[in-house]
Amino acid sequence: MDVVALSRLQxxxxxxxxxxxxxxxxxxxxxxxxxxxxxxxxxxxLYLRMAKFWGKLFLINFALGVVxxxxxxxxxxxxxxEYSRYxxxxxxxxxxxxxxxxxxxxxxxxxxxxxxWNKVSSTFHAVSIWIVALATNLSALWILLANxxxxxxxxxxxxxxxxxxxxxxAMVTNxxxxxxxGHTLASGYVLAAFFVLGISAWHLLRxxxxxxFRSSFRIGAxxxxxxxxxxxxxxxYSAVLVARIQPxxxxxxxxxxxxxxxxxxxxxxxxxxxxxxxxVEKFCIPNLLSYLAFHTPDGVIKGLxxxxxxxxxxxxPVFYSFRAMVGMGFLxxxxxxxxxxxxxxGTVEKNSLLLRVLVYSIPIPYLAIQLGWLMAEVGRQPWIVxxxxxxxxxxxxxISAAQVAGSLVGFTLLxxxxxxxxxxxxxxxxxxxxxxxxxxxxxxxxGQEV
Amino acid sequence: xxxxxxxxxxxxxxxxxxxxxxxxxxxxxxxxKFVGRTDGERRVIINTxxxxxxxxxxxxxxxxxxxxxxxxxxxxxxxxxxxxALLLLLxxxxxxxxxxxxxxxxxxxxxxxAWDTAILVSSFLPALLFGVAFGNIxxxxxxxxxxxxxxxxxxxxxxxxxTGLLFVLLFLVHGALYLSAKTEGDLSxxxxxxxxxxxxxxxxxxxxxxxxxxxxxxxxDNFFRAPLLFAVPFLAVAALLATRMFSAKRRILRAFAAxxxxxxxxxSTGVIGLFPNLIPSSxxxxxxLTIFNSSSSRYTLKIMTAVALxxxxxxxxxxxxxxxxxxxxxxxxxxxxxxxxx
Numbered sequence: 001m002d003v004v005a006l007s008r009l010q011x012x013x014x015x016x017x018x019x020x021x022x023x024x025x026x027x028x029x030x031x032x033x034x035x036x037x038x039x040x041x042x043x044x045x046l047y048l049r050m051a052k053f054w055g056k057l058f059l060i061n062f063a064l065g066v067v068x069x070x071x072x073x074x075x076x077x078x079x080x081x082e083y084s085r086y087x088x089x090x091x092x093x094x095x096x097x098x099x100x101x102x103x104x105x106x107x108x109x110x111x112x113x114x115x116x117w118n119k120v121s122s123t124f125h126a127v128s129i130w131i132v133a134l135a136t137n138l139s140a141l142w143i144l145l146a147n148x149x150x151x152x153x154x155x156x157x158x159x160x161x162x163x164x165x166x167x168x169x170a171m172v173t174n175x176x177x178x179x180x181x182g183h184t185l186a187s188g189y190v191l192a193a194f195f196v197l198g199i200s201a202w203h204l205l206r207x208x209x210x211x212x213f214r215s216s217f218r219i220g221a222x223x224x225x226x227x228x229x230x231x232x233x234x235x236x237y238s239a240v241l242v243a244r245i246q247p248x249x250x251x252x253x254x255x256x257x258x259x260x261x262x263x264x265x266x267x268x269x270x271x272x273x274x275x276x277x278x279x280v281e282k283f284c285i286p287n288l289l290s291y292l293a294f295h296t297p298d299g300v301i302k303g304l305x306x307x308x309x310x311x312x313x314x315x316x317p318v319f320y321s322f323r324a325m326v327g328m329g330f331l332x333x334x335x336x337x338x339x340x341x342x343x344x345x346g347t348v349e350k351n352s353l354l355l356r357v358l359v360y361s362i363p364i365p366y367l368a369i370q371l372g373w374l375m376a377e378v379g380r381q382p383w384i385v386x387x388x389x390x391x392x393x394x395x396x397x398x399i400s401a402a403q404v405a406g407s408l409v410g411f412t413l414l415x416x417x418x419x420x421x422x423x424x425x426x427x428x429x430x431x432x433x434x435x436x437x438x439x440x441x442x443x444x445x446x447g448q449e450v
Numbered sequence: 451x452x453x454x455x456x457x458x459x460x461x462x463x464x465x466x467x468x469x470x471x472x473x474x475x476x477x478x479x480x481x482x483k484f485v486g487r488t489d490g491e492r493r494v495i496i497n498t499x500x501x502x503x504x505x506x507x508x509x510x511x512x513x514x515x516x517x518x519x520x521x522x523x524x525x526x527x528x529x530x531x532x533x534x535a536l537l538l539l540l541x542x543x544x545x546x547x548x549x550x551x552x553x554x555x556x557x558x559x560x561x562x563x564a565w566d567t568a569i570l571v572s573s574f575l576p577a578l579l580f581g582v583a584f585g586n587i588x589x590x591x592x593x594x595x596x597x598x599x600x601x602x603x604x605x606x607x608x609x610x611x612x613t614g615l616l617f618v619l620l621f622l623v624h625g626a627l628y629l630s631a632k633t634e635g636d637l638s639x640x641x642x643x644x645x646x647x648x649x650x651x652x653x654x655x656x657x658x659x660x661x662x663x664x665x666x667x668x669x670x671d672n673f674f675r676a677p678l679l680f681a682v683p684f685l686a687v688a689a690l691l692a693t694r695m696f697s698a699k700r701r702i703l704r705a706f707a708a709x710x711x712x713x714x715x716x717x718s719t720g721v722i723g724l725f726p727n728l729i730p731s732s733x734x735x736x737x738x739l740t741i742f743n744s745s746s747s748r749y750t751l752k753i754m755t756a757v758a759l760x761x762x763x764x765x766x767x768x769x770x771x772x773x774x775x776x777x778x779x780x781x782x783x784x785x786x787x788x789x790x791x792x
Binding site: 052055056059060063064066067068069070071073074076077078079081082084085087088089090091092093095096097098099101103104105108110111112114115116117118119120159160162164165166168396397398399403406407410414418421422425428429 | 598
């Protein structure tokens, strides 16, 4: 493999690893903040115990998300120096703003929350976890505006041999970045909801602290249902946008080879990239694809054959990851709906089948999110900045394949080890269940009964 | 003032503050295994930096982000030229962060011992690597129009290693004083004793460094042009002497403040000497990366200046606030009482 391929693989591995931990941070910070707020409002110690139990898992997960983020910032310069030099004028700004606006807030107030139980008032303690939640979500905004610019470059002009920013407002209102922000946030919330649902289900099956986990289950179920609907809403708009802005990616995601008017969606498709056709196309829902792309049944979908081969993304990974993501999305709608239903009826513990399924569903949103990113980033190829700069022209000139191979092996081993330790600790503390630690409750004199 | 100059100042401030803040965390990390003899003491040490280490590391991320946004060409070349050194730095910072979090999560001696060693190594390496990297930047990197002609090994030249040693010693004294100020009893006196014992070595290294700067770099050119600037290295030496003086009088907080001043003034000396270069070339002055030939457009710099003017003061305000919230000493009782502590 050459420097480009190795650098791509390294960026893929390090960013996908980072994004195992970030979505849970995005969603669980909000849930913990919600629980602690209820405690402060009602004085019910159950919610304090909830905030502490889920907060502990939040922190174990948070640690790895934070420390692996810095790798991504550094890699732009280390491996993608030509990219950084060419687009830094516009692309560096959101990264610097992310650090200044979001990372400082997040890192300072996570410290207050973690170590400040007896140092600040209980109201302010709850406020500090809200600030953490706000800051993590805010950091997602800036990094997704940066990614949105790579997908749909706006507000720049090519001058002095590089892309220079000419319109900051255009960059921060880039519809692609904003939609991605909504879609990513909502999917992070779904993931956190299924995390809470799955762990609660595991304990409910064992009749551990049923009050505690019934309440947690309920919060997870509602949060999950609302969020998965938001995922579909933002996903739907994304499809319209991609069809307009990145038609080649859109065609690849549905394996459309020939240009078609009023295109349908085939439920079963096996694409054959070599022969530029599909081996199998079964169960067609007429006009649906055109409708999804343009919100009109007669829309014209440009086929992949309209693009020279050198400007097409690889079809199989884009197609399969998109399909699988959407399939998992539908599955999660059903599960979330069912979970809300039994929770409202108060029959959660009688549905042991649902509980068992939910335990094993924890990985589903993780997978769906990874596949979504795979589709988005591989679908952008061969461009690193869509239509502006090719990935192959973006790599550092001063590094050798051996150097990158070495760092790739290093990252894989280190991340593999740390990931295993982190997941082991998450399992351990999730299984252990909540303790009866009520420190921090003293200051309000709030009710001690559970 | 030209915007590039504004951003040069801000760039210098970000690095300076980063070294001042993470310096004591790195120092505490290098010492925690030796100064802390029991598990309880080691937990106390980790908990003295617990609430602040992450916020301190963000200054580094911001320094990186600011370099990217304001001087993208420097960012691109510096990071790709120093590839392997930065890789080792990244690995260390990653391991250090998770070690704090993971160490207390299992009641096993072997587990804790392993993370203690991890903290030691992952605190020592960044201190050394930052010193080596900045020593080489002060001296100039072997680069010309054709690209970069150095390697990880070529960074380990005498001046680079000397700067690395200086950083390690600076952070050791800094971290020891921080620990002494933040703990009680034996632990506090042991930490102070380390600071006192390392200090003569630091003084020697600093003196050799200031002389070596004259011999191996052109940093002093700016100072000879505007001799008033020599106040900065002189004050650095004064602050270093004050550190020892306050420590002798058992005014630990003041000694720590003097140590903060030492780091700020030492790094400032280097940064002032660089101006207007960000990375000088040791081969061909025309290939040096300056704030003028590697900066972003005027428009981008204006936007970033507005962001910095609004948000950096806010950040500083709540950082000061958080240090006030966590002022005072950390004791074993505090750590044992709080089940969420590290």
